[in-house]
Every structure is written in C-alpha cells, then in structure tokens.
Amino acid sequence: MESVMGAISRRHIFLLGTWVHKLLDTFIIGVTIVVVAIPEGLPLAVTISLSYSTKKMLNDHNLIRVLAACETMGNCTSICSDKTGTLTENRMTVVELWTQGKHYDEPSMRNHPIKFDARYFDMVATAVCANSTAQLLEKGGPQDMPIVQGNKTEGAMLLWLRNQGVVYKQVRDAAFRPQTGDRMYSFSSERKSMSTIVRVHGGGFRLYSKGAAEIILSRCTHVLKANGTVGVLNTVTNDDIHDTIVGMAKMCLRTMCVAYRDFSADELPADLTTLDNPPEGCMVCCAIFGIMDPLRADVAESVQTCQRAGITVRMVTGDNIHTARAIAKQCGILTTDGVALEGPVFREMPKDQLQALLPKLQVLARSSPDDKHMLVTMLRARQEVVGVTGDGTNDAPALRAADVGLAMGIAGTDLAKEAADIIIMDDRFASIKQSVLWGRCVYDNIRKFVQFQLTVNVVALSLTFLGALAGFDPPLNAVMMLWVNLIMDTMGALALGTEVPKPELLLRRPYKKDASLVSHIMVKHIIIQSTFQLTTLLMLLFLGPGWLDVPNGNACISTTYAWIDDIANVAAPEPCVLLQNHSTCWSLNCSAYVPLYPTFNQSHAMPPNVPLACLKSPRCDVYDYRHFTFLFNVFVFAQVFNEINARSVTNDWRVLHGFFSNTMFLFILAMTVVFQVVIVEFGGDFTKTSSLDGTLWAYSVAIGVITLPLGVVMRFVPVQEDPDSFANPNGLVIPKQPSLAL
Structure with a gap:
C-alpha cells in the first residue's frame, strides 16, 4: 500500500511540476513583454x-569636442559669426592708399607706381616694420611671394613694403631693440590699436602706432607732409582723410592708419615696463592703408541656405561700420530691414530699446569681446539656440556662453579651442552650415x-x-x-x-x-x-x-504516455487506490501491465483496462x-x-x-x-x-x-x-x- 501511495504522490508532484512550469513560462513572457516595452x-x-555623425563631420572639417553639440547645432536659430577668415579668405592685400596728402585707388596704384620722398617713405616704413609681429617667410627667389606667418593685416602692409624694396627684418631690427628697453604694446580690442615705443638717438622716445583708421586719426593732431615734414592736421585735411576712410570702407576694405609721436627723455619713464598703457594722443598721421580681404566664394550661398533654414546669421566684427555694412550686404547677411550697430552704441543702448531692436540686429561693428558675450547672453535669454564663432583668447567667454561655441582651427588660439564645443578645421562658414x-x-x-x-x-x-x-x-x-x-x-x-x-x-x-x-x-x-x-x-x-x-x-501531433516513476517495482497488488474522480476504489496492480504495455502512443489505440493512475500526464513528442x-x-x-x-x-x-x-x-x-x-x-x-x-x-x-x-x-x-x-x-x-x- 505504501508503495502505491508513494507512486500516487509522485504523480501529484509531477502534476505540480507541470503547473509550476506553466507558471514560469507565463512569468518569462511577462518579463519579456516588459523588456520589449x-x-x-x-x-x-x-x-x-x-x-557616427561625429566621425563623418570630420570629413566636413568639423571636429566635435562635445558630443551633444552636434545635435544642438541642428536646432540652432542664430549664428553670430566673425568676419575675417570665416566670411572672408583672410588673404589681405593693400589695394588703396592715402599718402603724401593724396588718395591712390587700386587702378592708379597698379598702373602708376607712387613716387615717395625718401624722408617720408622711411618714416612710413619704419612705423610699420617696428610695430609689427608678423613674419615673412621667404620660400624662393625675390620674385616668389613669401608666406605670411602671424597677423594677416600686418602681413598685407609688410608685403606692400616688400614690393617697394623694403627689407622688413633689417628695418625692424634697426628700429626696435627690446634688449635696450624698447617696448611693444600688443593689439587691444578695447583700444583698437597696437603701439611700440622705441628709444631714438639724442635721448628721446618715439611711439609708433597703427590700428583702426578712424580711431587712430581721432588721436592725431598733426600730419606727415609729402616732403617728410610735420604739419598741423587742420579741419579740411582731417575731413579729407575721413572721407577717404569712409570711401575705402564702403568698398569693403579694411582701413588701417599708421602714426607716430616723439617724446623727450623726461616725458616718459626710463623703465617703460612701468608704463601700463601707451600715450596714444597728439600723434602724427603718416598714411592710411586700404586692405582688401576677399569674400569667400561660397559664403553668400551658405548664408542664404542658413537663412532659408530659419537661422538668423549675424556678423560680429571689429571693423568699422562702413566696412561691416558693405561686407554684410555683399554676402547677404544685411537685409533691407536689417540693423547695423557699432559696439559703443550697442553697449550703451537702454535694455528695453535693445530688446526691441535685437530681432533685426544683423551687424555689430567695432565690437569688443564683451559686446559679443553680451549679444550671446541676450539672444539666449530670448530662448534662441545660439552658435557663435571665435578665434581669440578674449572670445572664450562668449564661446562658453553660447549653446554651441565654434572655434577656428587655423586662426584660433588654444584657449578659444578649449572653450569651444566644435572646432571648424578650415575656418570656413560653409563648414558651419554643414554642422x-x-x-x-x-x-x-x-x-x-x-x-x-x-x-x-x-x-x-x-x-x-x-x-x-x-x-x-x-x-x-x-x-x-x-x-x-x-x-x-x-x-x-x-x-x-x-x-x-x-x-x-x-x-x-x-x-x-x-x-x-x-x-x-x-x-x-x-x-x-x-x-x-x-x-x-x-x-x-x-x-x-x-x-x-x-x-x-x-499543435501537438505525437504524444507519449509513460508509467509513473518506479511503478514497475511495486511487488504486489494493493487493496485500494483512489481513481481520478475520487469516487471509486480500485484494486490496482500497475506492475502487472508493465510487461504488456511499456509505452503508449496516441497514434495507436489505447490498450484496454489500463488504469490512468498508472500513467504520467501525456508528453508531446512532436509539435507543429x-x-x-x-x-x-x-x-x-x-x-x-x-x-x-x-x-x-x-x-x-x-x-x-x-x-x-x-x-x-x-x-x-x-x-x-x-x-x-x-x-x-x-x-x-x-x-x-x-x-x-x-x-x-x-x-x-x-x-x-x-x-x-x-x-x-x-x-x-x-x-x-x-x-x-x-x-x-x-x-x-x-x-x-x-x-x-x-
């Protein structure tokens, strides 16, 4: 009896195992649904x-430093772009000149070489060479154009002097001697100028200065005449020079003024390092250079594409308002209802008035890095997604403040690149469009x-x-x-x-x-x-x-029945076993059936008189x-x-x-x-x-x-x-x- 009851218990365990298996299948399906959902x-x-896009963008000259910037750039609504090197080729050439009291435009300079008084020309050449940091790298004979290393604007003036027969290094080394205490003040975006103070024979000092033409001119009280003598800068001459500057600017030329001033030995300290700022006043105006920086061939199309994409392109430049307007019109940035402002006006304008003007502001000229940072901050406050370009160290705050900072890979400083999210490897605006x-x-x-x-x-x-x-x-x-x-x-x-x-x-x-x-x-x-x-x-x-x-x-197409485990080892019939309906008592001796029917298959007729209690639940062998x-x-x-x-x-x-x-x-x-x-x-x-x-x-x-x-x-x-x-x-x-x- 105990053997038979054990066999029945094992059947119950088998049925319980089947139920647990189905429960486990259901649980697995539930977990899988969660995984899929x-x-x-x-x-x-x-x-x-x-x-993937970051790798591909490198082929379009975009080096992604911050991965998320790639997607952010896609929904950019405003791009604040520099002019020089981004919209233009940064290939500077002197094409116009105001010198010796006369204005020489490009055709006259090309067809009729200018004749200079020796004293006048020596002063202009020294003022340019002594106050420059660029280098001319000769790559062949005198007829081969040297490579400009450094500031391209300086390079344009140095190349013009080279064409006049000036050997830059000789003049510079003779005029500027830092070992004797001469000092150079680097270009400042606040002053819009660069100056050098040198010691001269006789115990005095001479300051050479160059920079934005109208700003340097405003600091001049005298003018260098054609014979090399100095005269007073009267109103007529000042207006004539100013009109020349405006005319050059309207022709998309960058205007640079070169000036100087002499000081006696007791007017400046012997140790120039104690002089924080150069005394750029009461200077002598020597010459005005009109420098052409050609617009990149693909800029107008790229700007138009960005505008068609719903992006407002703004030009932020240090050039004067006339040059900025002319360049912006040429490349399609400045529209008929657009506004162009100068940095001083922009930063002094009341906030409410500036907020109303901001949607139409397309050109910001004579701007400082602080002006650029202010513009970016105000645009972001209007929920704009702003991309801004920069190449200088002072541009770093604006690059960090923008949604996407775009540093120039060629002209950019290391600090600007570190502050940027994307580096434009070829400095081209077309690459920004690709980003x-x-x-x-x-x-x-x-x-x-x-x-x-x-x-x-x-x-x-x-x-x-x-x-x-x-x-x-x-x-x-x-x-x-x-x-x-x-x-x-x-x-x-x-x-x-x-x-x-x-x-x-x-x-x-x-x-x-x-x-x-x-x-x-x-x-x-x-x-x-x-x-x-x-x-x-x-x-x-x-x-x-x-x-x-x-x-x-x-569907199951082949089912196998098997004996309950070890049922064949039951030695003798037991008196009573409950059937499946729990109502009838059956004298069961399962072991008697084992030799006759070791296995049963659904495809065959069920052998008669085999008690179901002797069998396991059917097992499907083949499914369809x-x-x-x-x-x-x-x-x-x-x-x-x-x-x-x-x-x-x-x-x-x-x-x-x-x-x-x-x-x-x-x-x-x-x-x-x-x-x-x-x-x-x-x-x-x-x-x-x-x-x-x-x-x-x-x-x-x-x-x-x-x-x-x-x-x-x-x-x-x-x-x-x-x-x-x-x-x-x-x-x-x-x-x-x-x-x-x-």
Whole structure:
C-alpha cells in the first residue's frame, strides 16, 4: 500500500511540476513583454547617431569636442559669426592708399607706381616694420611671394613694403631693440590699436602706432607732409582723410592708419615696463592703408541656405561700420530691414530699446569681446539656440556662453579651442552650415528610430495581449519577442542611426527646445502602420489555420504516455487506490501491465483496462508550430519593410530616395532576413518554430511588403506638423510635401 501511495504522490508532484512550469513560462513572457516595452534602445540610438555623425563631420572639417553639440547645432536659430577668415579668405592685400596728402585707388596704384620722398617713405616704413609681429617667410627667389606667418593685416602692409624694396627684418631690427628697453604694446580690442615705443638717438622716445583708421586719426593732431615734414592736421585735411576712410570702407576694405609721436627723455619713464598703457594722443598721421580681404566664394550661398533654414546669421566684427555694412550686404547677411550697430552704441543702448531692436540686429561693428558675450547672453535669454564663432583668447567667454561655441582651427588660439564645443578645421562658414545639416540629421535619425520602435512595440504587445484574451498561447514566445527586441533596438539603431543627411533638411525651420520628439506626422504613421499590421496578424491568428491548412496554434501531433516513476517495482497488488474522480476504489496492480504495455502512443489505440493512475500526464513528442511560425514570419517581414518607411518622418513619400547609398542600412536589413531564415528553419523546439514551405515564405514576404505602398499612401493623409513646434516664427514656412513627379 505504501508503495502505491508513494507512486500516487509522485504523480501529484509531477502534476505540480507541470503547473509550476506553466507558471514560469507565463512569468518569462511577462518579463519579456516588459523588456520589449521599455525603449532601452533609445539611448543606444542617440549614442550611435552622434558617434557616427561625429566621425563623418570630420570629413566636413568639423571636429566635435562635445558630443551633444552636434545635435544642438541642428536646432540652432542664430549664428553670430566673425568676419575675417570665416566670411572672408583672410588673404589681405593693400589695394588703396592715402599718402603724401593724396588718395591712390587700386587702378592708379597698379598702373602708376607712387613716387615717395625718401624722408617720408622711411618714416612710413619704419612705423610699420617696428610695430609689427608678423613674419615673412621667404620660400624662393625675390620674385616668389613669401608666406605670411602671424597677423594677416600686418602681413598685407609688410608685403606692400616688400614690393617697394623694403627689407622688413633689417628695418625692424634697426628700429626696435627690446634688449635696450624698447617696448611693444600688443593689439587691444578695447583700444583698437597696437603701439611700440622705441628709444631714438639724442635721448628721446618715439611711439609708433597703427590700428583702426578712424580711431587712430581721432588721436592725431598733426600730419606727415609729402616732403617728410610735420604739419598741423587742420579741419579740411582731417575731413579729407575721413572721407577717404569712409570711401575705402564702403568698398569693403579694411582701413588701417599708421602714426607716430616723439617724446623727450623726461616725458616718459626710463623703465617703460612701468608704463601700463601707451600715450596714444597728439600723434602724427603718416598714411592710411586700404586692405582688401576677399569674400569667400561660397559664403553668400551658405548664408542664404542658413537663412532659408530659419537661422538668423549675424556678423560680429571689429571693423568699422562702413566696412561691416558693405561686407554684410555683399554676402547677404544685411537685409533691407536689417540693423547695423557699432559696439559703443550697442553697449550703451537702454535694455528695453535693445530688446526691441535685437530681432533685426544683423551687424555689430567695432565690437569688443564683451559686446559679443553680451549679444550671446541676450539672444539666449530670448530662448534662441545660439552658435557663435571665435578665434581669440578674449572670445572664450562668449564661446562658453553660447549653446554651441565654434572655434577656428587655423586662426584660433588654444584657449578659444578649449572653450569651444566644435572646432571648424578650415575656418570656413560653409563648414558651419554643414554642422547644422549634420545636427538636423542626428535629430531626425533619433525620430526615425522612435517612430520605428513605437510601431513595433504597439503591434507586438497588442498581439500578445489580445491573443491571451482570446485564450491562445502567446503567439510570440519569449525567444521570438527577444529577437524582435533585437531587431527593434540594436539593429534598428544601427540602421536608422547611420542615415546620412539630405539637403532637404535645410528647407525647414529649427525646432523649439521644448518641441515634442514625436510629431503629429509620426503619430499618423504609427497609428496607420500599427492598425494595418495588427489587423492582419489578428486575422491570421483566428482564421489562419483554415486559410493555410495548418493546425491551430502550437499543435501537438505525437504524444507519449509513460508509467509513473518506479511503478514497475511495486511487488504486489494493493487493496485500494483512489481513481481520478475520487469516487471509486480500485484494486490496482500497475506492475502487472508493465510487461504488456511499456509505452503508449496516441497514434495507436489505447490498450484496454489500463488504469490512468498508472500513467504520467501525456508528453508531446512532436509539435507543429507552423501557425505561430507563419504569424511570427509575417510580423518580422512587416518590420523589415516598415523600417524602410521609417527613413522618413515627414510627408515625403520618397522613402527609397538614397536607399542604396546607406550600406549600413542595407547590411542590417540583409542580416535581419538571414537570421530570420535561420530562426524559422533551424530553431526547432528552442524557438518553437517549424520549417515553412515555399508558399508560406512567399505569403510572409508578400504580406510584409504591403507596408511599403501603405507607407506611400499614408503620407498623403492631410496631417501636418504643429507650427508651434518650430522656432523662429519670422523664418520661412515649412516646405510642402513633394509632388508625385520623380
């Protein structure tokens, strides 16, 4: 009796184990649903897109120092750009000159060499050479143009002197001797000038100064005459020189004035290091140089592209207002209703008046680094996303204050580069435009991934939930859902996060900082695709077996019965065992049946008179998984083709545009298909899949590919992006969706 009761207890334990196994399966499915539902792939998509774009942007001369700056630049609403070297080529040439009381324009300088009085010319040459830090590196014979190392403006004047026969190094070494106490005061953006004080024969001092023409002129009381003598700078001569400066500036020329002043030995301290600032007053005006810095060939087009993209481009320069206006008009920055201000006016203007003027401010001339910092701070206070360029050490505060600091890689100082988020390796404004393009590409790639992931999530989770409500086993088991999660997260991030930018990205305005990542158009795409896929899969779940002539669900087609463990070792019949209905007593001797029927198979007739209490619960040996395998296959191929649809988060129906240019996307799609074939054909009991014949494979692909034409049609459903999600309301309207014409 005890042996039989032990056998029955073992049966109960077996049944309990079966129940626990089903409970564990349910728990695993629940955990898998949570894993699929949580968008853990979103940070991965962001990282992949940023990292990939950062590498590609280096080819466009953008070195990313702060990874997030790439995406931030995409929604930039205002760019404050320097002029020299960014908008212009930083290739300075002296083309006009005021000297010896006369103005020489470019044609006269080119066709009629100027004849100088020796004393006059020596003073001008010494004033330039003694007060310069640039170097001329000779690379060949006298006919070869030397390389300018250092400040290009100084280089232009030194090259002009070289063409007049002056040997720069000889003149400089003779005039400026720091070993004897001569002192040089570097260029100051506050003074807009640079000065050098040297000792002269006889025990006195001479100050040489050069800088912004109108500022140096305002510090002059005398003028150097054509014969080398000094005369008083009267009103007529002063006005004539001033008009010359304005005329040069309106021709987009940078104007530089060279002046000097003599001091007696007792007017300045013997130790010049105790003199904090040079005494730049009562000077003698020697000459005015008009220096041309050609506009870069691609600047006007790049500025126009940025403006078309809803970005306000502002020029912040140290040049005078006339030069700044002329350059800004030439490159398209200054419009008819735009405003140009000088730094002193800007910083002294009342705040309320300045706030009202700020949207129209397009040029800030004669600006200091503090003016640039103030401008950036005020723009950011208006919720603008500001990118600012800088190359000098004093530009570091403005670079740090901006949303994106853009340092110049060639002309920039080390401190400016350390303060920047992006380094423009070639100093060109066109490269800044490319950084905006890549930034928008990163932003859109993240949205593409979100659109794709949400569609997969909605369909997978809804199918599992509705299938369970209908009494089915989960149509997508844990292994299938984890594979779907891999497609959706890692592989989806790789495919959609490495999309390259299209020029059309610069035809729309930037998004606001608080704009929703999921737009109205994306919601439309998700709803339509999810509804189609879910409806199709539910029809296959309920009606598929009849349509496809396959068993319903995961059907068992071969079942084996076995004896309860060790029942054959029961030695003798026991008096009474409860049957399954707990109502009848049965004299059971299971061991008597063992020799006759060692195993029972469902495919054979059940041997008569075998007590069920002698048997374990039936075990299925062979399953037919074709129903759920086909369902799984259709679902995966729907995602494969919908991933192509996800390449556009707008109403642009041309989802195949540039499709074959993204090798990573093609590789991911190919690998997804290959792994899907392997899982279906060779997964077996591990993945609970059965091999499908050619017809079912063809049906799977055919149903999946319907998502492509559906993706085209749904883009003509009249849903547009929320206009309030865009920044810069004064920018251009959103471009219309493309026409049906290719």
